Amino acid sequence: MSVIALASDHAGVELKSFLADELKARGFEVLDLGTNGPASVDYPDFGYALAQAVTTGKVEKGIAICGSGIGISIALNRDPAIRAALCHNGLTARLSRQHNDANVLVLGARMIGLEVARDCLVAFLETPYEGGRHAGRVAKLGCPPSSGASGATSC
Template sequence: MKIAIGNDHAGTEYKLAVIGLLKSMKIEVQNYGTDGTDSVDYPDFVHPVANDVENGEVDFGIIICGSGNGASMTANKHQKVRCALCWNKEIVSLAREHNDANILSLPARYISMPQALEMVKTFLETKFEGGRHERRIEKIACS
């Protein structure tokens, strides 16, 4: 499995912890995020993640910014991306099961580090249910 990850300055600490978790799980990581805490523009780090997901170069993406909103909005501009802004593992499960989310957006300023790591595990372990949800997913993308 290969995951692309991107973050702005608010998400650096979380990104480093997530990368540690992913590597411990033997998952390959493509890091597009900043490694610093100086203010940067999140779209510069989110578009590469979304491009990789859209083009099938990675299995999933994880993006992290202060609120998770700007990053999620940016990622969802890409046609084949279904990015879910999540704040607990139950929402993560539903995003995967019902919406086949392929990018997880984490709000670094509103969740704890243990929550973030648990959410990442849930995202990677939860499968899309298909069935009645499939037709809805097909209607998301604009032609």
């Protein structure tokens, strides 16, 4: 059974619960990294916890939620092994997997409804990474470019 980690701030608690139920219904095990109530919390703390779960191999993929999705995606993407994609519909979720090999789906709880969130989840889970022409670009996401004009990486 595959494990998917979920993390949210206070704005995303309801959507996180909904998506956890969706995941369980699809046969996934859920690792809930919090938060679990309406008290105000700092989204970076939960983004970092999710990034750690992915980078240590505890889970292969994750789902992160905050009010807009912007803050938690910034926190997640500070880790070079994370490719967190803020998605607003099924198409952006599908493309995040096909072209970017996203390993974290990010949603804005105040931006989308439950049905759109479900569409994003399904697209994220069911879409494979294409590789091919995208592979070199994705490799550059985990390694900053050198100062050369060619865009070659230094690691």
